[in-house]
Amino acid sequence: MAPNRSEGLLAEGIIKNFGAVSVLKNVNFEMRSNEAIGIVGPNGAGKTTFLSALAGAFVPDSGVISLYGEDVTAKDASERCKLGVVRTHQIPKPFGGMTVFENVLVAAFYGVNVDQETAYQYTLDSLSLSGMTEIANRQAENLGLLDRKRLELARALATQPKILLLDEIAGGLTDAEADELIVTIKELHNRNIGIIWIEHIVRVLLQVVDRLICMNAGEIIADGDPKTVLNNSQVVSAYLGGAAE
Template sequence: MASDADQPILVASGIYKRFNALVVLDGIDFAMRPGEAIGVVGPNGAGKTTFLSVLVGAHRPTSGKVRFRGDDVTRLPAAERCRLGLARTHQVPRPFTGMTVFENTFVAASNGGRFPRTEAYDRCIDALSLCGMLGIANRRAETLGLLDRKRLELARALATNPVVLLLDEIGGGLTDKEAGELVDTIRELRRRGIAVVWIEHIVHILLQVAERLICMDAGRVIADGSPEAVMSDRAVIDAYFGEGTP
């Protein structure tokens, strides 16, 4: 694997996704390098979450291809992609409510991570510690508040030992202090070599991590490049504030 450092790790080409007459993704091309940190912005309804779902296999694209680590994974179900190292968090957290916080991560480590039992334990402890959840490891997930549910999304995704981690608005509703902690955690993940795609509305948090920014609107990528370039792009300003904004 080491020699492929310059090969893109995750590639989507010509992705279209229609739900009946509604075109949600309208020809997306995307490629990311190993270890890269990409921020995804765009107005509501731009298709960001759908694009993420196509990448992980929760949705099949109407047409187009997804390649991960050199293989065509377009027809591979979500569970198999996760086992290859592609993990996501959900915008609206989806904890396993009847299980404890620890058990939530254990399912992820022993399935997605394919770790044997004791190694899975270590992974879970590591992921929970990283997300600040060790102290509530034995709580049933149904008793968690929204913030802890979001943390659990991240811990669970981490326990699968991802190569690429796709984060869907994990920073929404955080206080400044909490957002700072989240940024620290994600920087630590990057230090470990995990590539990150992060959809987020709170741009100033995003810019602390992202080295590249993508802006989507109406199912297309309208800008892709360095954060500074994208944020000052005419099309991006128009998409957010309406055409003709000075």
């Protein structure tokens, strides 16, 4: 069932060109606010560009993006963050010279424009939820990859998102590390935070998402039940290279 336009995130006719290269070609997408959606596709399919469009990193050349019935096409990332849409980045870049706690506090204070006491509480909650309380006083630049990924997630959570956009947050992790992260993301989904998650590690996505989208050459070529999508002939040809087990 398609969501009511006032209930979630909607993208209609999104087109984005970089010079002569057409990266997004009339993409249409809709989600309920509490869905968990995975996005897969080959390199260069337009996945990260699409996530960036939803996050407000740029204004598309054509099309409309709306959030809970409000047109947010022209709103930038900071404005959308305050409305409840926030993203993580594939390559975590913590603020240098700051502790883990200070990194998250900055996100809480400036991401949603709250008073210091509230920002402090948001920070503590986010550190606890992301499993970083015990290393809150560690210098962020000294963290290993898993903890950098957790910090990226904690900073996003400190802005109190309604919809969380994840860009390959499990990328580069071992299977055991990815499994640790899955536990946290499942908990976020259980708390009715909507999730749109780009990931190449399909087994990771399948443990969390309710719905799977495959993109190829700037278009959505399949959208629906994860197992059905993975066995779609277009998806197999474009991405998997063989039938899914």
